[in-house]
Amino acid sequence: MHRLLQSLVGLGLLRREARDGYALGPAVLALGFEYLASLDIVELSGPVLARLRDEIGCSTHLAVLDRADVLFVSRYAVRSAVSSSFGIGFSAPARATAIGRLLLGSLKRDHAISDSLSSTIFPRGMIAISAPVRDARGRIVAAINATTVMGAFSAKELRGPLKDKVIAAAGEISAQLGAVH
Numbered sequence: 441m442h443r444l445l446q447s448l449v450g451l452g453l454l455r456r457e458a459r460d461g462y463a464l465g466p467a468v469l470a471l472g473f474e475y476l477a478s479l480d481i482v483e484l485s486g487p488v489l490a491r492l493r494d495e496i497g498c499s500t501h502l503a504v505l506d507r508a509d510v511l512f513v514s515r516y517a518v519r520s521a522v523s524s525s526f527g528i529g530f531s532a533p534a535r536a537t538a539i540g541r542l543l544l545g546s547l548k549r550d551h552a553i554s555d556s557l558s559s560t561i562f563p564r565g566m567i568a569i570s571a572p573v574r575d576a577r578g579r580i581v582a583a584i585n586a587t588t589v590m591g592a593f594s595a596k597e598l599r600g601p602l603k604d605k606v607i608a609a610a611g612e613i614s615a616q617l618g619a620v621h
Contacts, residue, residue: 448465449462449465451465452466452467452468453465453467453468481502481504481573481582481613482502482513482514484613484616484617485502485514485573485582485584485613486514486516488609488612488613489501489502489514489516489584490516491609492516492584492586492605492606492609493516493517493518493586495605496586496605497518497588497592498518498586498587498588498602499515499516499517499518499526499586499587499588500515500516500584500586500587501514501515501516501526501584501585501587502514502515502573502582502583503539503540503543503582503583503584503585504543504581504582504583505540505543505544506531508534508535509531509532509533509534509540510531510532510533510534510537510539510540510543510583511529511530511531512526512527512528512529512530512531513528513529513582514528515527515528518588526587532561533561536561537554537561538552538553538554538558538568538570539552539554539568539570539583539585542572542580542583543572543580543582543583545580550571550572550607551569551570551571551606551607552569552570552571553568553569553570553598553599553603554567554568554570555567555568555590556590565589565590566588566589566590567587567588567589567590568586568587568588569585569586569598569602569603569606570585570606571583571584571585571606571607571609571610571611572610573610573613573614573617574614574617574619575617575618575619576617576618576619576620578619578620581617582613583610584606584609584610584613585606586602586605586606
């Protein structure tokens with residue numbers, strides 16, 4: 441227990457009190473601000489993702505990196521019988537998904553297209569177009585995607601107008617975060 445307490449003090453998560461006690465340290469505040477900042481992106485992206493969903497007829501999502509996993513923190517389901525199965529709180533290993541690889545920065549593109557043929561995690565018969573969201577420093581802080589069933593759009597539509605709209609939506613969210621194009 442002593443080692444654990446000393447480690448937490450060393451990280452600034454706890455501070456030693458005068459009477460043999462401990463109190464929360466300043467690093468806890470930093471963690472809280474990071475959490476609140478992540479909520480801002482969910483709130484900021486909401487109208488953009490809802491509008492994108494309505495324009496293209498696909499479910500839209502916002503995902504962030506949670507250590508080595510991609511974590512879906514927002515979902516705007518398409519109003520049809522078939523929509524994506526990625527609900528809020530769904531997570532998967534980032535390296536196993538295109539949206540996760542965008543978040544990790546390992547894809548040097550402005551988008552990724554993935555489907556159940558290219559990923560074992562992706563639901564069967566689904567396809568997604570993903571794009572990164574950047575902050576004022578140009579860092580990738582989130583990613584969005586639009587998902588639909590395979591065959592609902594032609595390859596030309598997926599790689600053209602749909603991809604362009606997803607990239608534009610990611611750019612709009614990025615601009616709200618202070619990113620410069």
